Amino acid sequence: MSAGRQTGTGAAIAPPDPWDPVVRLSHWLIAAAVIINGLISEPGGTLHIWIGWIAMAVLVIRLVWGFIGPREARFNSFLPDPRAAVSHLFSLLRGKPKEYPSHNPAGAIMVYALWACLAAVIATGLIMTDAKTPITIAKERAAVEQGDWSVLAGGDEGDESPEDSGEIVKEIHETAANLMLILALVHVAGVAAESYALRRNLVRPMIKGPPR
Numbered sequence: 001m002s003a004g005r006q007t008g009t010g011a012a013i014a015p016p017d018p019w020d021p022v023v024r025l026s027h028w029l030i031a032a033a034v035i036i037n038g039l040i041s042e043p044g045g046t047l048h049i050w051i052g053w054i055a056m057a058v059l060v061i062r063l064v065w066g067f068i069g070p071r072e073a074r075f076n077s078f079l080p081d082p083r084a085a086v087s088h089l090f091s092l093l094r095g096k097p098k099e100y101p102s103h104n105p106a107g108a109i110m111v112y113a114l115w116a117c118l119a120a121v122i123a124t125g126l127i128m129t130d131a132k133t134p135i136t137i138a139k140e141r142a143a144v145e146q147g148d149w150s151v152l153a154g155g156d157e158g159d160e161s162p163e164d165s166g167e168i169v170k171e172i173h174e175t176a177a178n179l180m181l182i183l184a185l186v187h188v189a190g191v192a193a194e195s196y197a198l199r200r201n202l203v204r205p206m207i208k209g210p211p212r
Contacts, residue, residue: 078108124173
């Protein structure tokens, strides 16, 4: 859901074609993480946890890139503006959406919403696993399979109601993950609608590399 900008002469300029490598790579890695952990991997399994840590690293890199990356990738190029987002959606329904140099206002809201959901999923995932790395968890599970349960001792000391708090965290984790999947579907639909209205493929710039 991104488009081009207006020049001083009124001519429309398409957004980066392609987007810079960090934006493209982070976009597709996060998309893959959402699909794999949301629809394919076993919750709590080794792959699920590895994907979560990879997604966390990618999200951190993308957020840092929002301050130091190219102009179109920076946060100040697509600040969340609900009123502008609603106005853009109405213009999209009329088939005449305005063009922007980075994400359009509706796309910007979607980006921040997806990032917020992803951050919630990652944070609750870390809480549920005591922030242990996938390597540590794999070692503990291997030890348990060999009969050494001592590696799991001492985790709940001092907790008043670990079961209740654990269920709450799990519920937040699952709700945020499901919401992220729904938002991803809305995002895809929005990109399709915007591409149709602008008569321009908005997916291609997020896929292709620099011209040779």
